[in-house]
Amino acid sequence: MATILLVEDEMHLAQIILRDLAEAGYTTFHAADGEAALELHAAQSPDLVLLDWMLPKRDGLDVLRQIRQSAATPVLMLTARSEEIDRVVGLEVGADDYLTKPFSMRELLARIHAMLRRVELIEQTLQADRSPQAALLTHANLTLDPDAHRATIDDVSLDLSPTEFALLYLLLRNPGRAFSRAYLLDAVWREAYVSGDRSVDNAVLRLRKKLGDLGEALETVWGVGYRWRAD
Ligand code: CA
Numbered sequence: 569m570a571t572i573l574l575v576e577d578e579m580h581l582a583q584i585i586l587r588d589l590a591e592a593g594y595t596t597f598h599a600a601d602g603e604a605a606l607e608l609h610a611a612q613s614p615d616l617v618l619l620d621w622m623l624p625k626r627d628g629l630d631v632l633r634q635i636r637q638s639a640a641t642p643v644l645m646l647t648a649r650s651e652e653i654d655r656v657v658g659l660e661v662g663a664d665d666y667l668t669k670p671f672s673m674r675e676l677l678a679r680i681h682a683m684l685r686r687v688e689l690i691e692q693t694l695q696a697d698r699s700p701q702a703a704l705l706t707h708a709n710l711t712l713d714p715d716a717h718r719a720t721i722d723d724v725s726l727d728l729s730p731t732e733f734a735l736l737y738l739l740l741r742n743p744g745r746a747f748s749r750a751y752l753l754d755a756v757w758r759e760a761y762v763s764g765d766r767s768v769d770n771a772v773l774r775l776r777k778k779l780g781d782l783g784e785a786l787e788t789v790w791g792v793g794y795r796w797r798a799d
Contacts, residue, residue: 576618
């Protein structure tokens with residue numbers, strides 16, 4: 569069962585939420601201020617964070633920014649004021665969802681369930697992308713053989729590194745699907761994306777060069793990442 573970190577300084581509300589989460593079968597941790605929240609998040613790596621906005625020491629906004637620098641843990645913001653909502657759902661903060669106080673426990677549990685389910689589905693897709701079935705892929709005169717780890721154009725071998733091969737295989741297997749840099753880094757390099765990381769972009773540049781004319785099919789999707797052009 570999933571673990572949830574509740575960050576809430578109103579003790580009465582915290583007790584109610586913790587009790588209901590436990591009844592629903594979740595393992596819970598509780599932090600009553602922003603600093604304790606970051607310590608617990610680092611120590612326990614919860615599956616989801618319920619994060620109050622107004623907190624002692626560090627506010628929820630600050631906590632969320634810190635968490636986002638190192639982890640993709642889904643965060644549900646709990647806000648008391650309606651003017652906070654625009655900031656929460658906007659790009660500024662990047663919370664995955666929010667609830668305005670007062671909320672019903674039923675609503676909270678439904679949101680938690682939906683968020684965890686979404687993560688599970690993403691994880692399943694990611695697992696499939698990390699372990700490609702050993703199927704031969706072809707596109708025009710390009711052939712990828714995952715068993716032999718060999719890429720050829722008109723039977724001439726391309727000199728691809730393992731990551732270049734994995735990246736090309738993933739893109740080619742899903743023509744038309746746009747992949748974010750963070751997703752590609754996770755699926756191919758198995759690393760967390762840090763803002764400004766150029767690994768994916770550099771690998772794409774190298775791949776395009778090695779693919780020659782076919783390199784055009786490896787398209788940049790502005791604001792997202794990359795995709796293999798669907799025919
Ligand atoms: Ca509060």
